[in-house]
Amino acid sequence: IDEIEALSSIYGEDWCVVDEDEKIYCIKISDCLDQPKWTLCLQVILPPGYPTEEPPIYQLNAPWLRGQDYTELANSLEEIYLQNLGESILYLWVEKIREVLIEKAQSSEPEPDIKKTTEEVDEDGGEDFLLDYEPIQEDPIKMLNYMTSESQEDEELPPIHHGNPITDRRSTFQAHLAPVVTTRQVKRVLEKLYENKKIASATHNIYAYRIYCEDKQTFLQDCEDDGETAAGGRLLHLMQILNVHNVLVVVSRWYGGILLGPDRFKHINNCARNVLVE
Secondary structure (H helix, E strand, C coil), X not given: CHHHHHHHHHHHHHEEEEECCCCEEEEEEECCCCCCCCEEEEEEECCCCCCCCCCCEXXXXXXXXXXXXXXXHHHHHHHHHHHCXXXXXXXXXXHHHHHHHHXXXXXXXXXXXXXXXXXCCCCCCCCCCCCCCCCCCCCHHHHHHXXXXXXXXXXXXXXXXXXXXXXXXXXXXXXXXXXXXXXXXXXXXXXXXXXXXXXXXXXXXXXXXXXXXXXXXXXXXXXECCCCCCHHHHHXXXXXXCCCCXXXXXXXXXXXXXXXXXXXXXXXXXXHHHHHHC
């Protein structure tokens, strides 16, 4: 508790409580305060045995963080944990990540191509962007056949369903859902959605997916904030609570020029919950 209070005061607005009861937190880390070039979100779950017996469960979220970069950073965090067994390590982790971001900013690496930031103004502002609301057609046999079909090299595009939009103070939120059983299908669905000009022009397209791997009895899951800090992690957490399997949920937000504060997360989750229930 002391560690959480200290981190909250140190990092201020960059410290976000995702779920107080489950001890899930998200920290936004940048290379500098003024005009950051490199930014990363560290999401942590503090298990009951932390810090004496168990390490934090963590996830690193950044559009540019892939492959070798991810592995090196993850290894650094594991090393810090092993060097400080039984001690509180979140501050050390955050500062290590910041050090890596500062190194990137000072090196000759080109800046990541991130076109969006939280609460970006949407110049279009039109009201004609909503896709037709499509209730999910209940056809369990067809769905079962689809879900159990063998993974093809050129995978079939899963059916995509669009939920009912929610509008608040000129911002509009709409969820899209597709059943998926491979990451290739996730990619195909995202590509298909981005073919729609209105979805492509959304201020944020936040998504999360969970795929159950029966052979390993584990979940393959990931999320994307798309500039709306911590929104992807919250969406994934909602899907974990609802225990949904083999599904991708995308929530589009068109920003209307008025800041919504924490209400935006409520609308994102409500949109997602509604389309999942349907």
